[in-house]
Amino acid sequence: MSGNSKDSGNGTFTSPNTHPYLPPEIWAKIFRDLPAHDLLSVTATCLEWKELLSSDRTFALLELVLPLLNLNKHAILTCREVSRGAKKSVDIVLESLGTEEYNYTYEHQDSIGERNFKSAFQQINNAYCFSNFFPVVRNSAQSFMNRVGENRNRKDNPFLTRNIDIPINFESDATFTAMERMLTLFGHHVWDLSITADINVINEDEEDEDNWVRAVISTIKLPRLLQLVPNLKNLRFSSSGPENMLLVGGIRPNQLPELPNLVTLSFEDWFDDQSLPFAVLCRYGHQITRWNDCQNSSVLQLDDLAVDGLNNMLPSLKKLQVSSTLASALPKLANVNWKLEELTIESFYQWTTKDLLNIINNFSQTLIKLKIKATVNYPERWDTVKPESLFDAISELFGSSPCKAVPKLQVLSLNVAFAEIEEYNWFWKYAYTMFGHLRELHFDTFLWSDERSINELSVEYIFQKLPNLERIMHWTNFNGEKLLHDMFARD
Amino acid sequence: MALVRVISSDGAAFLVSQRLAKRSGKLKTEIETFRKSSDNSEAQPEIRIVTIRAEILRLVLQWLQQHQNDPVLPANQNEQDGRGDAEMGQSQWDRDFLAPMDLGIVMELILAANHLEVKGLLDITCKLVESKITGRTVDEIRTAFKLKSDFKGNEEEQTRLENRWCVEN
Structure with a gap:
C-alpha cells in the first residue's frame, strides 16, 4: 500500500490512501x-x-x-x-x-x-470505604474533598473503581452534610454502591442476651443518598455488628428515586430486618437481573409474598442467590416462572431430595450455572429407607421420570458430601439425564479445615456418568481461604 | 506426520505439525474438536485465530518450536507458593528472543500466549513487562515505553492527588 507523507510533528508518519484522504x-x-x-x-x-x-x-x-x-x-x-x-x-x-x-x-x-x-x-478500592465500623480508620467525605479537590471538571471521576461504601446512618449532621456534598459533586461517577448500617452497640454483658440493646437505625437519609448516585448499576446493603437492629422511619417504595441503570441488588450481609429489602425490591424489582437474598431474614419466606407476587415483582430475574430460608419458601422456588441462568443455594436445614429436584426441575430449561452449598436430607417418611433403595422411593414419588434434563447446564458446584457416591446414589443415578452437557464439576467445602478427600473410584464413576465432563475440582477451606485441593481431568 | 494449518487474523497460513500445535492448550482443543466433527480422520485441520496477526503468530510458533521438548507445565504449576516458574524456565534463548522486541510487541505476545494457552511464553513475557513497570518512576516508564506526557492543564496534578488518596488510605 502506498501512502502520502506528512509531518505530524513527532516524526514522519504516513497515511494510507483513503478517499477522502485524511492526514x-x-x-x-x-x-x-x-x-x-x-x-x-x-x-x-x-x-x-x-x-x-x-x-x-x-x-x-x-x-x-x-x-x-x-x-x-x-x-x-x-x-x-x-x-x-x-x-x-x-x-x-x-x-x-x-x-x-x-x-x-x-x-x-x-x-x-x-x-x-x-x-x-x-x-485501591478500600480507599473509598466511607463506612467503617471503627471511626478511627474511617475515611471521611470531608477529607476526601479536601485532598482530591472540590474544584474539578465534572467529567473527571475521582473514585477509580467507581465502587464506594457509605453509611446509612450518620453520627452527626456535619458528617451527613459532607457526604451529601461529596455525592453532589461526584456521585454521578458511582456505579457500585454499598450501604452499611453501622450497628455500634456496646454491650456490657455479652453473655446475657436479654440485655442486648437493639440498635436503632434510621433510614430517613436513604432516598436522598440514592438520589445523588443516578448512574448506579449495583446496590448492596449490609449491616455490621450484632444481629439485632431496629429500623425506624420505615421506607416506602415511592420515596426511592429512579435509578435506570440498576440491575443488581444484594442483601447478602443484611441481617434481621425484611422491611427495607422488601421496599427496595418493590421499587426496583422490575429491572433487576441479579438478586442476592438476605442471609438471616430471607424475603422469599415472607408470607405476603406468594408465587404470583414474586413473579410480578422480579419479572427479569436471571441470577439468584438464596443464603438460607425457611422450608415454607421452598415450594415458591419450585413454582416461580423466572428464567434463571444462575442459582446458588446455600444452606437449607430442612430441605429434602424432593425440594431439590423440584427446584432444579423448575429452572431446568435455562440454568447454566448451579451451586448447591447445602447437604440434602431425606424426607421424614424415608428416614427408615436405606440409601440404596432411595432411588426407588424417589421414582415412586415423581413417577417414572423424576428429573427433567437441564440441557444448558455447564458448571455445577456441589457440597463435598455429594462426592460420597454411595450416600448420594439417588442423585448420581440421574446425573446423565439431568446434566448430560456438564463440563465442569466442583466439590466445595464450607466448613473450616474439612479435610475430606474424594476417592478415585468416585471420580471414575462420575466421569463415566457424564461423558462431556472435562474436569472435576475439589476445593478446601483453609482458615477461610479457598484452596484447590485436587483437580481431576478426563484422560 | 500429521499437520495442521493455523491461519492468522490477516490471512497468513502456517503449516505446523500437530504435535507442536498441541503444546498450545487452545490449539489442542481446536484440533480435537475438528477430529470429532470430521468424518474423514485423515483430513487436515484448519484453525483460524481471529485475534492474532501473522507477525505475532509467527513468534509464538517460533517459541513453541524452540521449547517443543520441554515438559508441559500444568496451568497451576507453582501457584501455591506464588513464585511462578518464569525464573526457572527462562533460558538464554528466551532472553535473546525477547531482547530485540518493542514492548508493544511483547504486550501483543502476552495476549496471544494467554489466548492460545501457552503458559511458558505467557510467564516470560509478563515478567518482562512487569519489570519495566514495578518499582519504576513515571519517567522511567515513559522511557521504556517510548511515551511522552500528553497531560493538559492540571490533569497530571489531579491524577497525582487521586493516586495519593489511594496510597494513604
Missing part, C-alpha cells in the same frame, strides 16, 4: 477513542496505521494486558501518571473490576499474577 494526525485522533480490541484490529489492517499507532497502541494494549500482570498497588497507580492513554487504560480496568458482578467463577481460572492484581485492586 495522520486526524487518524491518530480517531483512534485515540477506540476500545483496545478495535485498536488491535486497526493495527493489523495496514502498515501505515501500525506505525502511526505504535506508541499510543502500547498503552492502549495495557487495558487488555494489565489484568494478566502481577503488579502491586503502587505500580498500577504509577501507570496512571504516565500519559492520558495509560491513565485511560488503567481506569477502564479498575472500573470494570469495581462493578464486576458477584463472580460465580472459581479462582482456578486466575493465575497467581491475576490474583495478586485483584488483591492490589482491593487495596
Whole structure:
C-alpha cells in the first residue's frame, strides 16, 4: 500500500490512501477513542496505521494486558501518571473490576499474577470505604474533598473503581452534610454502591442476651443518598455488628428515586430486618437481573409474598442467590416462572431430595450455572429407607421420570458430601439425564479445615456418568481461604 | 506426520505439525474438536485465530518450536507458593528472543500466549513487562515505553492527588 507523507510533528508518519484522504494526525485522533480490541484490529489492517499507532497502541494494549500482570498497588497507580492513554487504560480496568458482578467463577481460572492484581485492586478500592465500623480508620467525605479537590471538571471521576461504601446512618449532621456534598459533586461517577448500617452497640454483658440493646437505625437519609448516585448499576446493603437492629422511619417504595441503570441488588450481609429489602425490591424489582437474598431474614419466606407476587415483582430475574430460608419458601422456588441462568443455594436445614429436584426441575430449561452449598436430607417418611433403595422411593414419588434434563447446564458446584457416591446414589443415578452437557464439576467445602478427600473410584464413576465432563475440582477451606485441593481431568 | 494449518487474523497460513500445535492448550482443543466433527480422520485441520496477526503468530510458533521438548507445565504449576516458574524456565534463548522486541510487541505476545494457552511464553513475557513497570518512576516508564506526557492543564496534578488518596488510605 502506498501512502502520502506528512509531518505530524513527532516524526514522519504516513497515511494510507483513503478517499477522502485524511492526514495522520486526524487518524491518530480517531483512534485515540477506540476500545483496545478495535485498536488491535486497526493495527493489523495496514502498515501505515501500525506505525502511526505504535506508541499510543502500547498503552492502549495495557487495558487488555494489565489484568494478566502481577503488579502491586503502587505500580498500577504509577501507570496512571504516565500519559492520558495509560491513565485511560488503567481506569477502564479498575472500573470494570469495581462493578464486576458477584463472580460465580472459581479462582482456578486466575493465575497467581491475576490474583495478586485483584488483591492490589482491593487495596485501591478500600480507599473509598466511607463506612467503617471503627471511626478511627474511617475515611471521611470531608477529607476526601479536601485532598482530591472540590474544584474539578465534572467529567473527571475521582473514585477509580467507581465502587464506594457509605453509611446509612450518620453520627452527626456535619458528617451527613459532607457526604451529601461529596455525592453532589461526584456521585454521578458511582456505579457500585454499598450501604452499611453501622450497628455500634456496646454491650456490657455479652453473655446475657436479654440485655442486648437493639440498635436503632434510621433510614430517613436513604432516598436522598440514592438520589445523588443516578448512574448506579449495583446496590448492596449490609449491616455490621450484632444481629439485632431496629429500623425506624420505615421506607416506602415511592420515596426511592429512579435509578435506570440498576440491575443488581444484594442483601447478602443484611441481617434481621425484611422491611427495607422488601421496599427496595418493590421499587426496583422490575429491572433487576441479579438478586442476592438476605442471609438471616430471607424475603422469599415472607408470607405476603406468594408465587404470583414474586413473579410480578422480579419479572427479569436471571441470577439468584438464596443464603438460607425457611422450608415454607421452598415450594415458591419450585413454582416461580423466572428464567434463571444462575442459582446458588446455600444452606437449607430442612430441605429434602424432593425440594431439590423440584427446584432444579423448575429452572431446568435455562440454568447454566448451579451451586448447591447445602447437604440434602431425606424426607421424614424415608428416614427408615436405606440409601440404596432411595432411588426407588424417589421414582415412586415423581413417577417414572423424576428429573427433567437441564440441557444448558455447564458448571455445577456441589457440597463435598455429594462426592460420597454411595450416600448420594439417588442423585448420581440421574446425573446423565439431568446434566448430560456438564463440563465442569466442583466439590466445595464450607466448613473450616474439612479435610475430606474424594476417592478415585468416585471420580471414575462420575466421569463415566457424564461423558462431556472435562474436569472435576475439589476445593478446601483453609482458615477461610479457598484452596484447590485436587483437580481431576478426563484422560 | 500429521499437520495442521493455523491461519492468522490477516490471512497468513502456517503449516505446523500437530504435535507442536498441541503444546498450545487452545490449539489442542481446536484440533480435537475438528477430529470429532470430521468424518474423514485423515483430513487436515484448519484453525483460524481471529485475534492474532501473522507477525505475532509467527513468534509464538517460533517459541513453541524452540521449547517443543520441554515438559508441559500444568496451568497451576507453582501457584501455591506464588513464585511462578518464569525464573526457572527462562533460558538464554528466551532472553535473546525477547531482547530485540518493542514492548508493544511483547504486550501483543502476552495476549496471544494467554489466548492460545501457552503458559511458558505467557510467564516470560509478563515478567518482562512487569519489570519495566514495578518499582519504576513515571519517567522511567515513559522511557521504556517510548511515551511522552500528553497531560493538559492540571490533569497530571489531579491524577497525582487521586493516586495519593489511594496510597494513604
